[in-house]
Amino acid sequence: MIEFVLSDEQRQVRDTIRRFVENEIMPLESVLIRREIEGGHGASPGLTGGEMRALQEKAQALGFWGIDLPSEYGGADLDPVTQALIHEELGRxxxxFQFGGSVLPALFSCDEAQKDTYLLPTIQGERVSCIAISESGSGSDAKAMRTTAVRDADxxxxxxxxxxxxxxxIADYVILFARTPNEGDPNGITCFLVDRDAGWTSAPIPVMGSRDKIGSLFFNDVRVPGTAVLGTVNRGFDHAMPFIYRNRAFVLSAKNLGAMTRMIELTLEWAKGRKVFGKLLADRDNIVQAVAELELELRSSKLMVYHAAAKAAQGGDYRHEACTVKAYVARAANRVADRALQIHGAMGYAKESVVERWYRDLRVERIYDGSDEVNLANVARNLFRGYARPGDMF
Structure with missing residues (x-):
């Protein structure tokens, strides 16, 4: 029997996070919008370091810290469905905002010395990491990367x-993926932990939206010791793929659910109060139908996300689900943003509107962490090769 029911604990977590978002996070939206208008730049400004830490401390006081961190490091180690619930609420x-105590999963492969230098300080918020896979000529085709690491005497x-x-x-060290062609496999990819102090440099990339701080990293004869290798030489992607599939299935996609929910809520509120030619938008058939379409987008997306999260929670292979979810939900979120803005009219296009900001910020969801085209290609490959049966979800 299939049950679409939350446990009492999951419901309590969701409701607590929802109140936290409404009481502590949403009031900051006007602050960020004002910064963007006054700053005159396209990219979406985020919280300052101090503002983020203050919010994280408030969340920690409620018991939310390290939601995806194993208990051996003091984390809550919540299951994927509960994590998806939390990310959905944050996406509203x-x-x-992100809770304190979260780290990139690759760091759990650190040896004991690396844990002291990278993992533990990052958990405590003392160090900032980034993960570097993409290159200018090989964004989604990660195996075509050209960055190399060559062994020498030191x-x-x-x-x-x-x-x-x-x-x-802004990171002070990078989880770097580089080709190691001289190590017995011409296509081998190895993962390294590289401090900024080792000599790599960076430059910001101005973008039209997105709240992330995006940058390019440059490595010119950057030397690192043998102890910089994370895991095994030529097995770098062992550390990348679990992170990528998790993001696609129930982190980024769950946040998109929250964004869609909020935009529909705002659209309902707007339509019930906005009159055009003496008639409320909510009483116009074309608007009513458009709002109903938004609900269909949200519900179908939600079922896909939580199915993938449930499969992950059960220890199943959810790679096919991750690709289908990422492609569908990213596009659905953009369709919702477009329709919501259209219904809001000029006010939706104004900088003071959160819908306007989502219209820009959500566009990147169809590109990063696997573009639509890459995910659809993976879905088709799985079907043609028999790795997945059409529509086989249970």
Whole structure:
């Protein structure tokens, strides 16, 4: 029997996070919008470091810290469905908030010495990391990367460039993926932990939206010791793919659910109060039908996200689900943003509107962490090769 029911604990978590978002996070939206208008730039400004830490401390006081962190490190280690519920609620605001105590999953592969230098300080918020896979000529085709790491007597010498890296311009160390062609496999990719002090540089990339701090990273004969290798030489993607599939299935996609929900709520409120030619928008058939279409987008997206999260929670192979969810929900969120803005009219196009900001910020969802085209190609490949049966979800 299939049950679409939350446990009492999951419902309590969702409701607590919802109140936190409404009481602590949403009031900051006007602050960020004002910064954007006064700053005159296209990219969406986020919270300052101090504002983020203050919010994280408030959340920690409620018991929310390290939601995806294993209990051995003091985290809550919540299951994927509960994590999806939390990300959905956080997605209801344009404020990009993340709980303290979260780290990139690759860091759990650190050896004991690396844990002391990278993992533990990052958990405590003392260090800022980024993960560098994409390059200018090989964004979604990660295996075509050209950055290399060549072994010498003292360790490794790294040369190359990474781009479109989230937090790349503010991180003090990078989880770097580089080709190691001289290590027995011409296509081998190895993962490295590289401090900024080692000599790599960065530059910000101005973008039209997105709350992330995006940057390019440059490596020119950057030398690192042998101890910089994370895991096993030539097995770098072992550390990348779990993170990527998790993001696609129930982190980014769940946040998009929250954004869609809020935009529909705002649209309902607007339509019930806006008169055009003496008639409320809510009483016009074309608007009523458009709002109903938004609800269909949200409900179908929600079922896909929570199915993937449930499969992950059960320990199943959810890679096919991750690709289908990412492609569908990213496009659905953009369709909702477009219709919501259209119904709001000029007010939806104004900078003071959160709908306007989502219209820009959500566009990147169809590009990063696997573009629509890459995810659809993966879905088709899985079907043609028999890795997945059409519509087989249970």
């Amino acid at each position: 605001s344009i404020v990009d 360790g490794w010498v790294i040369n190359g460039e990474k781009t479109w890296i989230t937090r790349g311009d």
